[in-house]
Amino acid sequence: MTELTAPDDYGVLTEPATLTLQRLLPGSIERVWAYLTESELRRQWLAAGTMTLETGAPFELVWRNDELSDTPGQRPAGFPEEQRMPCHITELDPPRKLAFTWQGSGDVSFELAARGDQVLLTVVHRRLPDRSTLTMVGAGWHMHLDLLVASLKGEAKAPFWEGWARLRQVYEQRLPA
Template sequence: MTSSATLEPWGKLIEPTTLKIQRLLPGPLERVWAHLVESDLRRRWLAAGDMEMRVGSTFELVWRNDELTDPPGHRPDGFGEEERMGGRIIELDAPHRLVFTWGEEGSVCFELEAQGNEVLLTVIHHRLADRSGLLDVSSGWHAHLDVLVARLTGARAVPFWDAWLRLRDEYDRSLPA
């Protein structure tokens, strides 16, 4: 069993192109699952987009990161008010595991494990193509998961973009080149 005292908040490379990051969240399991699969809840911490809970179904994620926190912080150059990406569900074991494609090449796996009154969320992002993508995704998952923690605990999240920029610099220093 993992405790919040021993849980590492930073994403780690578990293979050269695979990032793993975890968070211990207040349960129950079904509540956390809903925040992964229901568009209206997911858009508050990650991205909107209806998902039919069936292997093979396609969906579109729509990011509006300026809406995640108030204030949103300073959006970096190269990012628009809205970003979109398609995906397809490739594995589903509700409410424990969801795997979907990430754009054209990668995939993301969410695993949920009940631990008493808490839920261990593990995110594994496969096939990060290059250093820039690795840094964007590492800082992105970290910042988005911090917003999820704030939503589920009733805390106030720090401005998303400011956190993302700081985290991107920290991941650039800490992840192997």
């Protein structure tokens, strides 16, 4: 995966049904890898779920977005308090690449590359089925990555649901119809 020409916090369409996001993160690749693969660290910014780090291994992601920040905000109608998703690892190259299935909308890959004392994280979500899913997923990844940055820096986390709702409107405007 090549770097975007002008990476910023917003995801971009790199193919018609593929959203790519990049973040420059503090710390070593090994530290960031741990936040991607270890359930207790991953649940601080995305979802819990124990992974066996083997290609083909099944695992389950368990979201509790209300618990991601001290003040999560009002959960939008239609979103459960807890959501579970079965996945399986499709590609693994520790500590540089992790890819897995994403039920209902393709697959997700995380690539890590050292940049001095920082790490470039590239998230690619492929085969998003429609524009509504694309804007929801764009806002979700954006907000979850903001929480990852805060977790890695030891900073306070912004309220999840308020941020997601604001970002969904932004992605509605930024992404082509």
